[in-house]
Amino acid sequence: MKSAGKSGHRGKGRITLDDVARRVGVSAITVSRALNNPDKVSEALKERIQQAVLETGYVPNRAARSLASNASKTLAVIIPSVSNAVFSNVIKGIYDVCTPLNYEMIIGNTYYSLKQESNLIEKFLTHMPDGFITTGLDMSDDTRQRLEQSGIPVVQMMETGTREPIDMCVGISHLAAGREMAEYFIRKGYQRIGVIASQLDQRTRNRVQGFLSCVREHAPTQPDRVIADPRPSSVHLGGALFSELLAQFPDTDAIFCCNDDLAYGAIYECQRRHLRIPQQIAIAGFNDLEQSACINPSLTSIAIPLYSIGKTAAEMMLNRLKGQPTPTPVMDLGFRLIERESA
Known part of the structure; x- marks a missing residue:
């Protein structure tokens, strides 16, 4: 048993603009105008054409329209x-x-x-x-x-x-944003400042570069406290990278996390270790996601519009x-x- 569907056109080829126009009793140009510039036809005519489109199953040919108008x-x-x-x-x-x-x-x-x-x-x-x-x-x-x-x-x-x-x-400027975070830590009196980063796309690398350039200027004798990982940023990875940084530099007193989710992981790891934030170690993030104001303690972060x-x-x-x-x-x-x- 064959089913032709509501339009009765199944199996008879693609429904065209002319098919819709004949059903409504107007020209194909008028149908095209109603579909592409609906504000240029009356509301009553627009409704009739939309109904005909539904009844026939007409699908606009975007490629043809693009070629005709030079705009897709x-x-x-x-x-x-x-x-x-x-x-x-x-x-x-x-x-x-x-x-x-x-x-x-x-x-x-x-x-x-x-x-x-x-x-x-x-x-x-x-x-x-x-x-x-x-x-x-x-x-x-x-x-x-x-x-x-x-x-x-x-x-x-x-x-x-x-x-x-x-x-x-x-x-x-991600360079400037990274530098701004380093300057903030330094103004607050932190001296042994580290950074953890993941994903390592160019924007992340720029944040790290801006951050480290400032830290080096203010503490030239301190080692670069950097843990970078190419894996995608996540809360779980944040905790792991935080642990790795403290294993290498146990006296670190502040950490810049290049994404907020890394910072969440670092905060959770501090809580597991019973480290007081920010008294024993300060943590900051980047992007100022919605959760950053809600996490406990709430997260210092760089907000991007x-x-x-x-x-x-x-x-x-x-x-x-x-x-x-x-x-x-x-x-x-x-x-x-x-x-x-x-x-």
């Missing part, structure tokens, strides 16, 4: 982690700008791999996106050249200052696509050091 209304967004709370806030900022303007996003996850980033960009180029929003400035030279040659607008987000962007960028970075990246991109001038192709949104109980 799609942005390619590339981030290093879909599970990291840091990037969920950034993505929300992008969505809140793009969704009201009927832009869609195709999102790729690089897993912090430059090779995976290159593969994704090559794949996404075949979708003819109107623009790319990528993470960081440290892509491979071949990938950078590929994007430059594509002629497609690019916004690189999350960092500034380490390299000229391909086109536009928005973020913060994550939502604003995503929002600004989208605004920069859409302004460029509208042909509006970009007065500042590089935007540093700054950071704040949030002082709490842990340091």
